[in-house]
Amino acid sequence: MKETPKSLSPTARVLMGPGPSPTAPSVYEALAKPTLGHLDPEFLLVMDEIRDMQRAVMGTQNELTMPMSGTGSSGMETCLVNLIEPGDKVLVGVNGVFGTRMVDVARRAGAQVTEAQSEWGRALDAELLREAAGGEQHKLVCVVHAETSTGVLQDVGPIREVADELGAMLLLDCVTSVGGLRVSLDEWGVDAAYSGTQKCLGCPPGLSPVSFSERAQSALKAREHAVQSWYLDLTMIANYWGSERSYHHTAPINMLYGLHEALRLVLEEGIDEREARHRLHSAALVAGLEAMGLSPRVPEGERLPPLTAVSVPDGVDDAAARAHLLEHHNLEIGGGLGPMKGNTWRIGLMGAGACRENVELCLTALHDAMSAQGAAPAGDGVSAAQAVYSE
Template identity: 55%
Template sequence: MKNLLNNVEEVLLMGPGPSCVAGPVYDALGVYTLGHLDPYFIKIMDEIKVLLRKLMKTNNRLTIPVSGTGSAGMEACFVNLIEPGDEVLILINGVFGTRMKDVATRLGAEVDTLEFEWGKPVEPAKVEEKLKGKTYKIVAVVHAETSTGVRNPVKNIGKLLEGKDSLFLVDTVTSLGGINVDMDGWGVDAMYSGTQKCLSCPPGLSPVSFSERALEVIMNRKTKVPNWYLDMSMIVNYWEGNKRAYHHTAPINMLYALYQALLLIIEEGMDSVFNRHLENHTKLVKGLENMGLEMLVEPRYRLPMLNSVKIPAGTDDGDVRSRLRNEHKIEIGAGLGPLAGKIWRIGLMGHTAREENVERFLKALKEVLKR
């Protein structure tokens, strides 16, 4: 019988995610599937929580992977914390801040926004101004805006919220595992990520973490969480305690993969992993600039794992990307929204962030652009 999987070729994933998956992580996907309440599997779940806390730099009890991609994590954070009429401030400078606004609005929140140009960071001084005399229930921001390659100043925004009653909600889908994320140090109350970026797993899980303060808000809601699947007050009974209760059938093998991927990061050393991202980013930018290309984002706000480069005038965006994919087996990303057709997004996430990949990509791009 025809099997399309036989013709899947290895592509060097240098787009905005998914990123390359390390061999041991692929191996983990093929380990025998255990029952979702099997005692040995529960041991693995407990270890995943420990490793995630380490990587997120948090002591939060409720630190678990949600079944679903990064957007499920986003939804989980908002749906558990928002009740209709709650005031929420979302800081927007790209696609994913915009998505947060959509999610929060659908939940009946009174959503206020502060918008910044795409390609520029959120400015804490403007946030400070906005917060004067006002207490939002939630202030939300994306740490690493994948649509532009900008790193937002989460630490400084967290400082503005110190001593206030607002909950600080941060998207670390692209940043976790690639740059420092300090959940407790930055005063973050709710955080979500995704497996398919710097964690170098296939897509499918979204690590989330809630502070004790956030947990209290969840447990004292006046209304039920309107989404059964993502209701943390129920999911917690599967992930914690001596008597684990079925909630939904956990994606066992994806959890093996996440466990293995987290082990790889901890074994390499978190700081070494962050340095590897930075070093390869520096090499990539140097190579692109040597070719006469220009980066979108100012150096001090650049993300090492997502590099936005301006498409030179007269160059066919789609043609370059399809030739890289077809002739060189390399995937890069297109621009989104106002940046569509204007930039390419080159990912150096997780297992992709290696010198041989940077060299192979630069050589390929040079050849494609020369023709």
């Protein structure tokens, strides 16, 4: 290396993609607080508060509730490797990228996986899962509550019914719902769930809150084989987060300060109030997009408020438009994945980013980006959004 690089000074982008979302200012401040030792009595109190707040935000009394060190995928992997033993039958509802990822992880953990493949951009139909299971008993049924790859919100009740018929535990991916929508793990009968810090919790990526019901804990205790992953083995990690406080790996102290503050902000605002805020700004955004002639990819009753997927209009180049937003408006939105690549924009309104200023900026900037390609929208998106706010 010729010269030591300068200290970083990244641009403060307006993050309106599928995550990471904007970090709340007080979360940034929390991240910069003095690092304590991972067994310092003061830090142990921080851990206890995180667990209590996480339970409140995930709607559970589960004892085994804590954040895993790693992004949302580490939570997914934690749930799957701790609950699956070689040969176990696992049924996964697949209607997007993250259901597909669960299939991959479950197979690697040695499960016999049945995939209930469903249309991307639509919620899973419980009947489809029932048919795919073919009446056989299963250990685990897995679905995504908030499919960030398509913008679909899944109703959990009918899936729990299928799991009951199959004698199965229910695993729920709540990466994009926790902190933005009310999540009620106990009421819904969810046995294992994971989330991520970088979506509606408004914290940088790096931790994955997880929770296991008593039934899932019993399954963990009854295992015949060691958990396939040392790093994610909850039989050991629970001893650090529980009363024993025994060392497993060095906890990411400052990231946990950030999560502490992010959870505090959710509870201070109120979960229902926070959901109402996400829903309001999403409604305004959708009204604006529709006024500009952009069609939502998901039918109204199945839409995920923190993430809106819309079709890229004919004659508009997806990548060029997103590059224009970044270059001229300092704004990031997401492109599509899988079958939606090149034809879909994914617009996130998550955590601190779910606000009127972002909705209006996004509509104005998209108008400009489309006009720059000679495809100016006919309607005025900002006025349509403003009409929603004044209702």
